[in-house]
Amino acid sequence: MSADRDFDVVVIGAGLGGLECAFILASEGKKVVVLEQNSQLGGSLQVFSRNKRLFDTGVHYLGGLAPGQNLHRYFSYFGIMDKLKLHRMDPDGFDRISFDGDPTDYPIAQGYENFVQQLLPHFPREERALRRYIADIRDTCDRFPLYYLRYAEHNELEDPALLINARDHIASLTQDVKLRAVLGGNNVLHGGRGDRTPFYMHALVLNTYIESAWRCVDGGVAIAKHLAQQARAQGATILNRKRVVALETDGKGACRAHFGW
Ligand SMILES: Cc1cc2nc3c(=O)[nH]c(=O)nc-3n(C[C@H](O)[C@H](O)[C@H](O)COP(=O)(O)OP(=O)(O)OC[C@H]3O[C@@H](n4cnc5c(N)ncnc54)[C@H](O)[C@@H]3O)c2cc1C
Incomplete structure (x- = not known):
């Protein structure tokens, strides 16, 4: 780098990914x-x-x-789990989906059975669809071993069945247009596009919150603060x-990072 100090690895950016990489490599x-x-x-x-x-x-x-869930295991590995002040969100509706002109807030609840039970009063004829939705979410996540920190050699994304988009998959579960919209309502969280975003992505995101949903009492920056301490x-x-403005390489692996504004 331009300050003429030598490192084995230069990580650009101290976001969640960069700080975790720094911790692991250090x-x-x-x-x-x-x-x-x-x-x-x-x-x-x-x-x-x-x-x-x-x-x-x-x-x-x-x-x-x-305890035992995936982010808990990651954050325990990084040594920050017991340092975060966490608040568990409403078990009966960590998110509520609402629509213009409809006074009902449709709850997205924690716990697989509770998820079904909280939506059932709003969609009394759709128990089968709700149960299938939950089963599909769980089956889909189960096919991604790394999601559960399990080792596997296969590449799950080689299975074309996993590439079906979220909108078509949800539509295959129910004819009820409002239930479709409720089940897909969280997709805006991760910039999901109904026609492009695969169902597996929807499943991997939603499943973590259905397992359990939390807020950091001191804001998300507490994660960065504690991760940085652990990496240091x-x-x-x-x-x-x-700010890294240029990278120079000798073609053999050695690299200089230049920073400035
Ligand atoms: C609006 C929004 C809301 C979200 N909400 C949630 C949520 O509620 N729950 C959840 O689990 N996930 C949420 N996510 C996703 C989550 O924030 C990301 O998955 C994660 O924080 C990404 O971390 P990252 O390290 O990959 O990238 P970033 O957090 O983007 O970090 C990249 C870092 O690199 C730095 N950088 C970039 N270029 C340079 C350069 N040239 N030189 C030096 N530094 C540089 C940036 O300043 C930044 O600090 C949200 C994302 C967004 C954008």
């Missing part, structure tokens, strides 16, 4: 530097405040943080206000 004995262009670390975990209230810019709730404890160097 724990494996690599000399790591993270260069972050902003003054605040965290990328989409950053927060801002207005009138003494904290607002998340990106990550505002998390799934899978109960492993020996990583993390520098803010360093």
Whole structure:
């Protein structure tokens, strides 16, 4: 890099991904530097405040943080699980889907059975569809071993059945147009497009929240703060206000990163 210090690895960006990479590589004995262009670390975990209230810019709730669930296992590995102040969201409706001209809020609940039970009063004839939806979500996630931190050699995305889009899959479960909209209502969270986003992506996102849904009491930036501390404890160097503007390579693997504004 231009400050003429040598590292084995330069990580560009101190978002969730960059900080996790830094932690892992530093724990494996690599000399790591993270260069972050902003003054605040965290990328989409950053927060801002207005009138003494904290607002998340990106990550505002998390799934899978109960013991044994996937994010709990990841965050335990990174040594931050017991450092986060978490608030469990309403078990009977961590999200509520609403429509113009319809006074009902349709709850998206935590727990597979509870998910069905909370929507059933609104769609009394659709129990079969609701149960199939949950079964499909679970089956789909089960086909992604890494999602559950299980080792596997196969590439699940080679299965064309997994590429069916979310809208068609949900439509295949029920003729009820409103239920279709409720089940697909969360897709806006991850910028999902009904005709393009595959059902598996919808399933992987939704499943974590159905397993359990949480808010960080001190905002998502707490994750970045504690991750950065843990990465530094492993020996990583993390520098803010360093925007990487150019990378130079000798063609053999060695690389210089130039930062500036
Ligand atoms: C609006 C929004 C809402 C979201 N809500 C949720 C949610 O509620 N729950 C959830 O689980 N997920 C949510 N997500 C997804 C989640 O935020 C991301 O999956 C995750 O934070 C991405 O982390 P990242 O490290 O890949 O990228 P980022 O967080 O984007 O981090 C990239 C970092 O790289 C830095 N960078 C980029 N270029 C350079 C450069 N040239 N030099 C130096 N630094 C550079 C950036 O400043 C940034 O800090 C949301 C995402 C968005 C955008």
